Amino acid sequence: MLKTIVTFGALIAVTGPALADRLQAEADCSPSDADLTYECVFHLSRGGEPVEDAVFTVKPDMPSMPMAHNIEPVAASFEDSTGAYRAKLKLDMHGQWALRLDVSAPARDVVIIDKEFLPH
Numbered sequence: 001m002l003k004t005i006v007t008f009g010a011l012i013a014v015t016g017p018a019l020a021d022r023l024q025a026e027a028d029c030s031p032s033d034a035d036l037t038y039e040c041v042f043h044l045s046r047g048g049e050p051v052e053d054a055v056f057t058v059k060p061d062m063p064s065m066p067m068a069h070n071i072e073p074v075a076a077s078f079e080d081s082t083g084a085y086r087a088k089l090k091l092d093m094h095g096q097w098a099l100r101l102d103v104s105a106p107a108r109d110v111v112i113i114d115k116e117f118l119p120h
């Protein structure tokens with residue numbers, strides 16, 4: 001019985017920090033002057049700390065319409081030390097999109113952000 005408890009505790013110790021270190025991302029998008037074009041600011045953090053050295057692209061897709069859209073990934077540019085990055089997205093239509101962040105640095109990661117884009 002004692003052995004079981006010890007093993008369980010060790011498992012938590014191994015997986016706990018790894019989950020806390022996952023990259024977190026939020027998107028704040030506002031419509032630009034052009035139709036279906038949005039200025040998006042992404043905030044990246046890890047363990048509550050801003051991530052300032054990220055390199056990533058953003059690819060919008062519509063989970064509800066498989067194969068319907070094929071938008072080229074857009075490179076995000078560093079904005080400021082709050083972990084903010086900026087990318088301009090040109091969509092095909094309004095509705096519920098999934099923004100796929102393909103992160104290549106400082107470590108490979110993928111973050112999906114669900115976001116609804118409405119008419120101006």
Ligand SMILES: [Cu+2]
Nearest residue numbers: 062065068093
């Ligand atoms: Cu669509």
